[in-house]
Amino acid sequence: MRAMPTNWAMKVADKKTKSFLQRLQQNAKDTRDILTAAESPSPDEKVEGTIVYAIVHSNLPPTEKTPGRIYQEVATVSAAGFETTASAMRLILYHVYSNAEILQRLRQELTSISTQPSELILKELEELPYLTAVLKEGMRLSPAVASRAARITDKDLFYKGWRIPARSPVGMTTLLMHTNEKLYPEPMRFIPDRWMESSSRKASSYGFAPFSRGTRICLGMHLAWAEMCMLLATLVQNFNFTIKNATASDFEFERDDMGIGTKAGHNLMVHVAVN
Template identity: 55%
Template sequence: MCTKIGFLSFHSQLPLKRLFSCSYRITMNSLTELFSWQRILVAVIIYFLTVAIYRLYFHPLSHIPGPKLAALTRWYEAYYDVYQNGQYTFKIKELHKEYGPIIRISPYELHVSDPAFFEHLYRQEGRWDKYAWAVDAFAAFGATLFTPDHSLHRARRHPLSPFFSKAKVSSQQELVLRHLDKLCTRLTAFVTSQQIVNLGAAITAYARDVANDFVLGKSYNSLEREDFDEALVATSSGGGQIWRLSKHVRFVAPLLKAVPVSWIMKLGDSGTKMFFRHLEETMQDTFKLAKVAASPSDKGRRTIVHAILDSKLPPSEKTPARVFEDVSTITGAGFETTASALRLIIFHVYANPNILHRLRDELAGASDTLEWKVLEQLPYLTATLMEGLRLSPAIASRMARVAPDRDLSYEKWKIPAGTPVGMTLVLMHSEESIYPDPYRFNPDRWMDPDARRTLDKVFAPFSKGTRNCLGMHLAWAEMYILVATLVQRYDFKYQGAKSEDFLCVSDQFAIGTKSEGVLLATVMQH
């Protein structure tokens, strides 16, 4: 007690300023010692060690086989995604050979390579979310295609489904034929001039004009451009590269969306400028349609904008900005996926005389009409299209699904509720045990009715379940009509193209190929 009194008495005689100065030095020295770089380094090491131990030994997915580095960090995936330009899909294939049919491909995500599991994971029954980490990287939060939540996706998709129904597409065949006539007019001109045509760009222009016209009531006339808007073909793969980077560096896509278009128009290359001009025009047309569609006196052609605005969705879902995200993603996905499959199909049809002759014989014995309902009854034409879609399905990336309200199971493994689980179409469609000689273009594998019934269970070029492709009927109609027409009218001689140029070699979300959409050919009249 005396000691304490003496201590206080002594300090009470010090000047107040000096007392505060001493206290300040003591405090700062303590803080400096507390936050020294050595202590911070130790804290960081302890944190990461704790996270590593948890993810490897205590995480709910720790019992699932797979590489330890993938279980520790997403940067394992980032190496193959970003540095190796979309190779994680193919690395996953290698990992399955090493670890088995179910593997842990990140700290949070699983992948299954077993076609028998496909119908259990991609089905109509139950609630199925998309993996938000993957789809949010597009920064298109209003788009139905990239909506993670099951209920919100179902609400957004409800007014769109009738617009893309088979009956609706059948009633719009004249639209498809109109653009096909434009394509044929251009190709016939190349017969006369004997100039080399980029048939890949021409096919893409056809698919792009059909998709835009069907969805928005305006084609933008890529088929009438001298080079078929060739630069847009190469630019389309850029979105996949940005998406892969944005998955791992989350601010990339939102930052790019915030960049003024005027800057891009000054600094971008010709393809980028063309892409953004098209995007700007599409946005303006969407906003105009939204304004007109809101008027009771609107008697114009019904578009996807009308379908959304006339629906029971709440006003927050009918803003022009939200509607535009649906328009842009649906048209973009619709033309590139169809064009990719068509480029592969057309190459193989004309590179294999036996396939070409069998198609011509079948078409010669059919009706002269180009009606979709007639063409889809032709078995060899159908088999040819199916084989093309097997090798070039809608997307190259895995399609993770999340069951948020229940556990799943695969063989002896329990999958906790809320776990993203994916399968990859390009891997399933090239499974050698199901498709012998999987990279050979062979329509005959679909000709036997019994074999086809078996294969149909593991054939899903447009996916299946609650998230299957909205535009699959339009894609089928475009492919039937285009292939039947070209086969009957033209011959093509290719310039240096190889079959491997049209196979998937990179995950661009869509199919990334060596050809990048280019197919050079000389055109001859049949």
């Protein structure tokens, strides 16, 4: 697939494949531009703060500094570091601003923080139970990755009356677990209060994994959580969103795009006013 000439593939691809290929081309161009700037004799402060600059000026061997290697880093950060968080936040913002009770409870809870909205402290936000509940409910319905995560064990696995031979890939999408009615009653409804109950908190110990689990857990888990905490708290305190011509189903899982493919795609159209 990588050896296929992109310009040729663009001629025969459908609309969505063309969009994907265009994104790859843009990532490649971005990488070349940042790499050129990072290797310049006098890079500006903005360039010096990039991952590319850190790699180029590190003690890594030359094989880890090739354009191809750096391109992979840029593509990974832009996809895993941005789109996953944005996908969860789209769903969360829709439900928060479509439900006056949720919005009011969030705003009321945030008033308990002593700092001004422009001086939010992450540690204080992480201690707010309802804010945490809203974020967890959003990640339950939009756990970033839709594709099945495969695992392999060296030993036979036994499940009820079944024997799964050793070395057999076993996979399941996190969404199946997150929408299990036994763990989460009314699984397709956005109900932050379920995380205020001890039963859901207990279920989360084995039935909640938006960042995956074990040795394959998301490397950016703490960064993503911090971003969502700060962003939601800032928006809720400062802005009113009016959402038109959208329903909850627009932000539900519709297809596997590796990420969560929804009817609304990447869009959440709103009218914004200062609170």
